[in-house]
Amino acid sequence: MGVKSLWITKNAKDPALCADLLKFYTNMSNQVAMSKADGEVPANLAADNDPSVTSNPAVSGFAAQAQLGVALPNTPFMSGVWTPMDNALGAIWAGSTPVEAALNGAETAAQKNISQITS
Numbered sequence: 001m002g003v004k005s006l007w008i009t010k011n012a013k014d015p016a017l018c019a020d021l022l023k024f025y026t027n028m029s030n031q032v033a034m035s036k037a038d039g040e041v042p043a044n045l046a047a048d049n050d051p052s053v054t055s056n057p058a059v060s061g062f063a064a065q066a067q068l069g070v071a072l073p074n075t076p077f078m079s080g081v082w083t084p085m086d087n088a089l090g091a092i093w094a095g096s097t098p099v100e101a102a103l104n105g106a107e108t109a110a111q112k113n114i115s116q117i118t119s
Contacts, residue, residue: 003043003071035059041066080113 031047
């Protein structure tokens, strides 16, 4: 699984203001509001359990799966995976390539990309 993240640069002119902005985006009420507005899965666990969030089957379904998810590895090799998977998913959704063929092609391309990173 992957996540969105917010960061503060070490060059921030006002780190306290930046921290306040991060707190604004991540507090329970704003996470609930964002989820209601655009179907976003809250990062705040209290917001995740709010009735207005749990009553949305799409959001609560993704939130439940996130509990089982494994974070994507923090490695440069993942860069070799993104384009092949993007191409495969596009071909699958467009109906231009059968699922198994598209995913097999993505795996082959990803392995080739990764081998080029290591050589």
